[in-house]
Amino acid sequence: MNKIKFIFKSIVDLIILGYYKLYFLMKKSKMIDTWLISERGIDARDNGYWFYKYMKENHPEQKVKYVITKNSIDYKKIEPEDIVEYRSKEHYFYFLYAKKMISAEIMGFSPNEQLYYRLNRYGIIKLKGKKVFLQHGITKNFNNYMLQSRTKLDLITCATIKEQKYIVKQYGYSNNTAKLTGFARFDKLVNLNENYILIMPTWRKWLKYNTSLFGTDFYDNYMKILNDKDIIESAKRNNMKIIFYPHIIMQKFLKEFTTFSDNVILASFEEYDVQDLLKKSKLLVTDYSSVDFDFAYMHKNVIYYQFDNTKYRNEHYSKGYYDEGKDGFGPVCLEFKDLKRNLLEYLNNNECFNNYQENFYKFFENMDQNNCKRIYDEIQKL
Numbered sequence: 001m002n003k004i005k006f007i008f009k010s011i012v013d014l015i016i017l018g019y020y021k022l023y024f025l026m027k028k029s030k031m032i033d034t035w036l037i038s039e040r041g042i043d044a045r046d047n048g049y050w051f052y053k054y055m056k057e058n059h060p061e062q063k064v065k066y067v068i069t070k071n072s073i074d075y076k077k078i079e080p081e082d083i084v085e086y087r088s089k090e091h092y093f094y095f096l097y098a099k100k101m102i103s104a105e106i107m108g109f110s111p112n113e114q115l116y117y118r119l120n121r122y123g124i125i126k127l128k129g130k131k132v133f134l135q136h137g138i139t140k141n142f143n144n145y146m147l148q149s150r151t152k153l154d155l156i157t158c159a160t161i162k163e164q165k166y167i168v169k170q171y172g173y174s175n176n177t178a179k180l181t182g183f184a185r186f187d188k189l190v191n192l193n194e195n196y197i198l199i200m201p202t203w204r205k206w207l208k209y210n211t212s213l214f215g216t217d218f219y220d221n222y223m224k225i226l227n228d229k230d231i232i233e234s235a236k237r238n239n240m241k242i243i244f245y246p247h248i249i250m251q252k253f254l255k256e257f258t259t260f261s262d263n264v265i266l267a268s269f270e271e272y273d274v275q276d277l278l279k280k281s282k283l284l285v286t287d288y289s290s291v292d293f294d295f296a297y298m299h300k301n302v303i304y305y306q307f308d309n310t311k312y313r314n315e316h317y318s319k320g321y322y323d324e325g326k327d328g329f330g331p332v333c334l335e336f337k338d339l340k341r342n343l344l345e346y347l348n349n350n351e352c353f354n355n356y357q358e359n360f361y362k363f364f365e366n367m368d369q370n371n372c373k374r375i376y377d378e379i380q381k382l
Contacts, residue, residue, distance in 0.1 A: 002209060009112070009115075010115045013112045014115075016092070016111075017111075017125075020092040020093070020096070021096065024092075024093060024096060024097070029093065030097065031099055031128055031129070032063075032097055032098060032099065033099050034063045034064065034065055034099065034100075035062060035063070035064045035065070035100040035379075036064075036065050036066075036067065036094045036095065036098040036100065036101045036102065036129070037052045037064055037065065037066050037067070037102045037103070037109070038067035038102070038103045038104075038105075039103065039104040039108055039136070040105055040108050040113070041067050041069060041086040041087075041108065041111075041113075042068070042072050042086070043072060043073075043074050044068055044074035044075075044078055045074055045077075045273055045274065046104045046136050047104040047134035047135065047136060047157075047184040047185050048066075048102065048103055048108070048134060049066075050184040050187060051102065051134060051372055051375060051376075052064060052078070052082075054184065054187070054372035054373075056079065056082075058372075058376075065082055065083075065084045065094055065098070066078045066083060066084065067084045067085075067086055067091055067094075067109060068083060068085070068086060069085065069086040070085055073270055086111070087112075091111055095109065095110055095111060095127075096127070096128065097129070098129045099128075099129050099130065100129055100130050100379060100382065101127070101130065101131055101132065102132040102134060102379070103132070103134065104133075104134045104136040105133075105136065106133050106145070106146070106151050106153070107120065107131075117145075117151075120151070120152055121151070121152070130154040130379075130382040131151075131152070131153050131154050132153070132154060132155045132156075132157075132382075133151070133153050133155070133156045133157070134157050134183070134184060134375070135156065135157055135158075135159075135183065137289070137290035137293075138158075138159050138160060138183075138290040138293045139158075139166065139167055139171075139290075139320075140163065140290060140320050140321065140322035141288075141317035141318060141319060141320040141322075142170060142317065142318050143317055146167075146171050147171050148171055148172040148173045148177070149172060153177060154382055155177060155179060155378055155382060156173060156177060156178050156179070157181045157183065157184075157375055158178055158179060158180050159180075159181075159183045159186070159293065159371075160180075160363040160364055160365065161180060161363075161365050162321055162322070162363060164178050164180045165321075166321045179374075180365060180374075181374035181375045182364075182366055182368075182370075182374060182375075184371055184372045184375060185275060186294070186297055186369075186371045187370070187371050187372050188275065189275070189294060189297050189298050190279055190298070191279060191298040191299070192279045192280045193280075194280040194281070194282070195238075195239050195241060195282065196240065196241050196243055196280050196282060197241070197243070197281060197282065197283045197284075197285065197343075198245060198277050198278065198283070199225060199226075199242065199243065199244045199245070199285040199286075200245050200246070200247075200274075200277075200284060200285070200286050200289060200291055201218070201222065201247065201286060201287050201289070201305070202247045202287055202288055202289035202291075203246075203247040203249040203250050204218060204250075204308075204312065204315075204316055205315055205316045206311075206315050206316075207250070208249060212253070212256065213250075213253045214256060218308070219256065219257075221336060222257065224336050225242075225244075225305075225336075226242070226257060226258070226259040226264050227258075227259055227260055227261075228340060230340065230344065231340060231347075232261045232263055232264065234344055234347040234348070235347060236263050237347075240282070241263055241264075241265060242263060242264045242265070243264075243265045243272075243281070244257065244259075244264065244266050244267060245267040245272060245274065245277060251268065251269045254268055274291075275294075278291065278294050278295060278298075279298070281295075282300065283300070283303065283346055284300065284303070285302070285303045285305055285339070285343070286302060286303075286304060286305070287304060287305055287306050287312075288306065288317070288324075292304070292324075292328065292329060295329065296329045296359070296363070296364075297360075297364065297367060299357065299360055300329075301329055301346075301353040301356060302328060302329040302330040303330045303331055303333060303339065303342050303343065303346070304324045304330065304331070304332040304333065305333050306324070306332060307333075307335065327359055327363075328356070328359065329353075329356050329357075329360065330353045330356050331353070
């Protein structure tokens with residue numbers, strides 16, 4: 001059913017694209033010196049948004065536009081004169097004629113990411129503007145979706161030396177395309193260090209199209225944490241709240257999770273900003289997500305809960321250069337009993353994972369607030 005919907009939507013979108021191309025051709029439209037910035041077209045809270053903010057504050061001489069849907073909860077964060085409503089006529093115009101197209105998703109600046117990724121990959125559509133991928137997480141595993149032969153990107157920003165070398169070697173980018181700049185959102189990562197434990201698992205390919213999570217290992221394992229009396233009571237004694245914030249793809253299942261305690265917060269995408277949660281939290285519990293690097297950038301520890309490690313590596317992403325067990329910023333737990341033990345140990349002694357701190361400095365060449373400036377300088381060179 002999902003495939004049929006995609007095909008039907010793609011046919012409709014191709015007709016719309018053809019119409020606008022003809023329309024703008026008749027209007028004798030030409031390239032304009034505008035930078036089109038976006039994330040997924042529905043939000044403004046990741047690398048795209050923070051780079052947009054940097055441009056407004058530091059380079060007002062450069063015209064920028066931001067793609068976002070009118071019903072987005074982040075809509076008001078964008079200056080009214082900069083808004084390009086997602087899939088509007090204006091969006092198609094800038095998509096076809098803007099000099100620079102900058103996004104936290106590979107084709108997030110397009111009116112249909114999946115479709116235009118394919119059209120771009122096979123050379124069916126050749127965009128005039130330079131394509132810049134700000135990324136939304138540090139690349140540490142292999143995903144053929146990112147191969148240079150498929151994306152044809154003009155610039156991809158990297159946050160660590162190891163990541164840059166991996167992208168050049170495994171994905172086929174040149175050193176002139178994969179640049180060590182840091183991530184735009186890192187400029188705003190300031191440790192607020194409030195009494196929160198943030199539980200933030202990533203998504204699973206085999207669960208993406210489920211209608212429910214009931215009965216899955218994912219559901220059962222996180223329900224154990226959210227309802228474990230020892231963990232919750234220990235958190236209470238230490239004046240710590242537990243926040244559960246699943247990946248955006250898994251957010252649709254959030255309503256299925258329950259807890260008996262008002263000390264546990266089930267956090268939705270609409271009500272909570274992920275960067276705000278990262279800055280406020282003292283400890284992160286995640287699995288394979290690259291959000292652990294954001295946490296490490298602020299010199300804070302992580303517990304990795306990888307109860308489905310084998311399945312994840314076989315069916316989601318195979319392991320790349322980064323091994324949480326050797327390179328990570330806290331202990332790796334494969335079973336709930338190990339996770340519980342480490343959580344309780346941390347709650348009793350916040351410094352128990354200090355021996356992992358040396359790993360903070362192994363990955364980041366620059367731990368500063370100049371990431372957006374480096375990105376800007378590289379885009380200027382295109």
